[in-house]
Amino acid sequence: MTPTESSNSEFFTLDIGGMTCASCVSRVEKALDKIPGVEAATVNLATEQARVRIQRGSSSLAEIIALIQKTGYEAKESSTRGNLNQKMTKSFWAADGLGRVILSFLLSAPLFLPMFIMPFGVHWSLSGWWQLALATPVQFILGWRFYKAGYKSLLAGAGNMDLLVALGTSAAYGLSLYILLTSSHAHELYFEGSAVIICMVLLGKWLEARAKQQTSEAIRALQKLWPEHAKVLNTDAALQASVDHYRDLPLDQVLPGDRVLILPGERIPVDGVIILGASHVDESLLTGESEPVKKGLDSKVIGGALNGEGMLVVTAEAVGVESVLSQIIHLVEEAQTQKAPIQKLVDQVSAVFVPTVIVLALITGLGNWLYFDSISIGILRAVSVLVIACPCALGLATPAAIMAGTGIAARFGILIKDPQVLELAHRLNIVAFDKTGTLTIGKPRMLALLPFHESSADIDQILATAAGLQLGSEHPLAKALLDAAKAKELNPIAASSSKGLPGVGIEGIPSAGLFAGQTLRLQSVASLDGSPQYEIILQKAQVCYEQGQTVSVLMGLGSEGSTIPTPIAVIAFGDELKPNAQSAVNALHALHIRTVMLSGDNLAAATRVGKTIGIDEVFAQIMPSNKAEIIQQLQSSSESKKHYVAMVGDGVNDAPALAVADVGMAMSTGTDVAMQAAGITLMRGDPTLVADAIDISKKTWNKIRQNLFWAFAFNTIGIPMAALGFLSPMLAGSAMALSSFCVLSNALLLKRWRPSHT
Known part of the structure; x- marks a missing residue:
C-alpha cells in the first residue's frame, strides 16, 4: 500500500503483468470499477501499474488481485521502492526478453531469405515439410504467449492485441498447412508470413520494454540514491568519542533520533540535521541544483544527497517512506501512473477498436474470397488487417510521453x-x-543602517551594539540584526539591564564599546510620535519608507540620570528580492x-x-x-x-x-x-523554474499530440491498404512493430530537454 491514506479511503498500487495494448487497459479498469467500494481506478500501459482508491474495509487487496487475475492478467502489490529495478533484471528468455527475439529470427530466417535472394536470380526455397518444421516452434512455442493471453481475453468477453496476432498468424499457418497436405506447390505456402509476424511482434515488444525502461530513467536514478546501509553511532556515548565506533545497519533498521555518521564521498542515508561537522552536499538529483550546497551545524540534509569533503554526523529525522527522496519517487510514479484527460478519449476508442477490427477482417476476407474466387487471398488480406490494426501505438502514445516528460522534469527539480x-x-x-x-527571500534582512552623525561612531560599532541588545530575542527583526552582524563577522556587544518594552522595542546598557554605560533603546519610529526628534527621524528614514522598508531607530538615552534621548541611527529592514x-x-x-x-x-x-x-x-x-x-x-x-x-x-x-x-x-x-x-x-526556491515547468509541460503536450496523430494515422491508412492487398502479412507485422517503436522513440526525445536557466 502506498504511504498516502485518508481516514475513509485506502490507496493501492499494483504491478499488472500481461497487458499488451490499450484494450487491455480498458478491460482491467472495467474489472476494477466493478469491485464493491472502489472509488477510482486508473491503469497505465507504459508503467504496467494500476492505482486503486477504495473505501476502507470494503474489499481487501487479495480480493482485488484475485479479480484481476480472473480477468486474465497477473497482479501483485507494488513494492515500496517500486518495481522498476526488478523489471530491468528480467530474464533473457522472458516473454519480452531478447532471447526469444533472437531465437524466433534464427528459426524464421530460412523461411524469408528466399524472398531476398530471388531478385538476384537465385530461386531456392525449403521444402514444405522443412518450412513446417521451422514455423511450428515459432508459432506454438515462441508465440504461445499470444494464444494464452488471447484465450483469457475471450473468456473475459473482450479482445486485445494478442487475440489479433493469434487469429492472424493461425489463419496464415492453417492455410499453409492445408495447402501442404493437399498440394505439392511449396511456393504457395505462407509459413514465412505467420513466422515473421510473430518475430516482428516479439521484436516490437522487446523494443517497447527497453523504451519503457528508458522513460523511467529518472525514477531509477532516484532509487539508486538509497544507500543499502547506514553507520549508526552509539547514542549513549559522547558525540566526539563515539565517531570511531559505529554499527553498520541496514537502512530499514535506522530509526528517527539515531545519530548517523556520513564519511566524505558517501551518500546521506536519511533526512536529518547536522550535529557535528561541515561539508558541501550535492543535491542535484533531488533538487536540480547544479552547485554543491554548503552545510554546517543545524543545517538540514536530504537522504540520497552526496556528501562532499567533510565528515558529518546527522540526527535522523525521517527514514524510508517518510523521507523526502521516497516522497519524490512516489509523486513522480503517481504522475506517471495517472492519465491525462485526453487519454480518456483514447480509452473510449480502444474499448471498441478490437471488436471492430475483427469484423473488418471478416468482411475483408469474405469480400476478397468472393471477388477473386480465392480463399488464400481472402485469408491473407484478412490476416494483414488483423496484424496491422494492433493498437499498441495508440495505447502507448500518451503514457509514454507523460513518463518521459515527468521523468526528465523531475531530474531538474x-x-x-x-x-x-x-x-x-x-x-x-x-x-x-x-x-x-x-x-523574495521570505525573511526580513537588514537592508540599511543610516547613522545620524557618521563621525560620532563607527557603523560596525553601532551594528554590534544594536545586535547585542537583541541577544536572546526571538523577534524576526532581532534575528535579522544578528544575521547582519554575523555576516560582517562582528561579535554582538552584550547589554545589561536589558528589558523589553511592549509596543515600543527593547532597552539595555551595553557592557563595552563606544556606548558602554549608556542606556540605549531600539524602538519603532511610530513609538516616538510626538517627541521633539520625531520629524528629524522621519526625514532621515524617508528614503527607506519610499522603498517600502520597515524602519527602527536606535536611541541613546544618555548616561544614568539623563532624560534627553538622542537618535543614533536609523536601521531599515526588508524582505530582499x-x-x-x-x-x-x-x-x-x-x-x-x-x-x-x-x-x-x-x-x-x-x-x-x-x-x-x-x-x-x-x-x-x-x-x-x-x-x-x-x-x-x-x-x-x-x-x-x-x-x-x-x-x-x-x-x-x-x-x-x-x-x-x-x-x-x-x-x-x-x-x-x-x-x-x-x-x-x-x-528549489527558484522562480525561474516556473518558466521551465511551463516549457517542459508544453513540450510534453506536443509529444502527446504528435504521438496520437501518428498512431491514429497509422491505423487509418494501414487498415485500408491491408484490406486492398497492398500490405502482405509480413509487411503488416513489420509496420505494426515499427509504429510502436516510433511512438516510443518520439517520446524519448523529451530526454534531451534542458532548462534554459540552469
Missing part, C-alpha cells in the same frame, strides 16, 4: 504531480506570484505570459517590488482569504476568451489560490499544505 497540467500549461496566459517567499526574480519574470514575458503579483504588503512596498522586476500588475494589501477570489477574477477577466492562470506560492495562505488556479505551482521551500494543493512542485 520540477515535480509534475497532475498530468492534467500537461494539457493546461500550453494555454497559460497569466502567471500570478505570491510575493513573500516566492519572489531573490537574485533571479527578474530573470523569472523576463522568461515568462518571452513566452508572452502576463505576470501578476499578490501581496499583503502596503501599496508602496508591493509596487516597488513589482516595478523592480517588471511585474505587469500588482495587487497589494491583499488578505490571504482573498487570493483565491483574485485568481478567479483573472480567469474571467476577458469576455472574449477564458484566461488560463497559474498561481505560484509557498505558504499555507496560498493553498486555496493554488487549488483554484488552472495550474498551481508550489515552492518546496514552503509548506506541505501548499505542495499538496499544487499540481507542480518546484524543488
Whole structure:
C-alpha cells in the first residue's frame, strides 16, 4: 500500500503483468470499477501499474488481485521502492526478453531469405515439410504467449492485441498447412508470413520494454540514491568519542533520533540535521541544483544527497517512506501512473477498436474470397488487417510521453504531480506570484543602517551594539540584526539591564564599546510620535519608507540620570528580492505570459517590488482569504476568451489560490499544505523554474499530440491498404512493430530537454 491514506479511503498500487495494448487497459479498469467500494481506478500501459482508491474495509487487496487475475492478467502489490529495478533484471528468455527475439529470427530466417535472394536470380526455397518444421516452434512455442493471453481475453468477453496476432498468424499457418497436405506447390505456402509476424511482434515488444525502461530513467536514478546501509553511532556515548565506533545497519533498521555518521564521498542515508561537522552536499538529483550546497551545524540534509569533503554526523529525522527522496519517487510514479484527460478519449476508442477490427477482417476476407474466387487471398488480406490494426501505438502514445516528460522534469527539480497540467500549461496566459517567499527571500534582512552623525561612531560599532541588545530575542527583526552582524563577522556587544518594552522595542546598557554605560533603546519610529526628534527621524528614514522598508531607530538615552534621548541611527529592514526574480519574470514575458503579483504588503512596498522586476500588475494589501477570489477574477477577466492562470506560492495562505488556479505551482521551500494543493512542485526556491515547468509541460503536450496523430494515422491508412492487398502479412507485422517503436522513440526525445536557466 502506498504511504498516502485518508481516514475513509485506502490507496493501492499494483504491478499488472500481461497487458499488451490499450484494450487491455480498458478491460482491467472495467474489472476494477466493478469491485464493491472502489472509488477510482486508473491503469497505465507504459508503467504496467494500476492505482486503486477504495473505501476502507470494503474489499481487501487479495480480493482485488484475485479479480484481476480472473480477468486474465497477473497482479501483485507494488513494492515500496517500486518495481522498476526488478523489471530491468528480467530474464533473457522472458516473454519480452531478447532471447526469444533472437531465437524466433534464427528459426524464421530460412523461411524469408528466399524472398531476398530471388531478385538476384537465385530461386531456392525449403521444402514444405522443412518450412513446417521451422514455423511450428515459432508459432506454438515462441508465440504461445499470444494464444494464452488471447484465450483469457475471450473468456473475459473482450479482445486485445494478442487475440489479433493469434487469429492472424493461425489463419496464415492453417492455410499453409492445408495447402501442404493437399498440394505439392511449396511456393504457395505462407509459413514465412505467420513466422515473421510473430518475430516482428516479439521484436516490437522487446523494443517497447527497453523504451519503457528508458522513460523511467529518472525514477531509477532516484532509487539508486538509497544507500543499502547506514553507520549508526552509539547514542549513549559522547558525540566526539563515539565517531570511531559505529554499527553498520541496514537502512530499514535506522530509526528517527539515531545519530548517523556520513564519511566524505558517501551518500546521506536519511533526512536529518547536522550535529557535528561541515561539508558541501550535492543535491542535484533531488533538487536540480547544479552547485554543491554548503552545510554546517543545524543545517538540514536530504537522504540520497552526496556528501562532499567533510565528515558529518546527522540526527535522523525521517527514514524510508517518510523521507523526502521516497516522497519524490512516489509523486513522480503517481504522475506517471495517472492519465491525462485526453487519454480518456483514447480509452473510449480502444474499448471498441478490437471488436471492430475483427469484423473488418471478416468482411475483408469474405469480400476478397468472393471477388477473386480465392480463399488464400481472402485469408491473407484478412490476416494483414488483423496484424496491422494492433493498437499498441495508440495505447502507448500518451503514457509514454507523460513518463518521459515527468521523468526528465523531475531530474531538474520540477515535480509534475497532475498530468492534467500537461494539457493546461500550453494555454497559460497569466502567471500570478505570491510575493513573500516566492519572489523574495521570505525573511526580513537588514537592508540599511543610516547613522545620524557618521563621525560620532563607527557603523560596525553601532551594528554590534544594536545586535547585542537583541541577544536572546526571538523577534524576526532581532534575528535579522544578528544575521547582519554575523555576516560582517562582528561579535554582538552584550547589554545589561536589558528589558523589553511592549509596543515600543527593547532597552539595555551595553557592557563595552563606544556606548558602554549608556542606556540605549531600539524602538519603532511610530513609538516616538510626538517627541521633539520625531520629524528629524522621519526625514532621515524617508528614503527607506519610499522603498517600502520597515524602519527602527536606535536611541541613546544618555548616561544614568539623563532624560534627553538622542537618535543614533536609523536601521531599515526588508524582505530582499531573490537574485533571479527578474530573470523569472523576463522568461515568462518571452513566452508572452502576463505576470501578476499578490501581496499583503502596503501599496508602496508591493509596487516597488513589482516595478523592480517588471511585474505587469500588482495587487497589494491583499488578505490571504482573498487570493483565491483574485485568481478567479483573472480567469474571467476577458469576455472574449477564458484566461488560463497559474498561481505560484509557498505558504499555507496560498493553498486555496493554488487549488483554484488552472495550474498551481508550489515552492518546496514552503509548506506541505501548499505542495499538496499544487499540481507542480518546484524543488528549489527558484522562480525561474516556473518558466521551465511551463516549457517542459508544453513540450510534453506536443509529444502527446504528435504521438496520437501518428498512431491514429497509422491505423487509418494501414487498415485500408491491408484490406486492398497492398500490405502482405509480413509487411503488416513489420509496420505494426515499427509504429510502436516510433511512438516510443518520439517520446524519448523529451530526454534531451534542458532548462534554459540552469
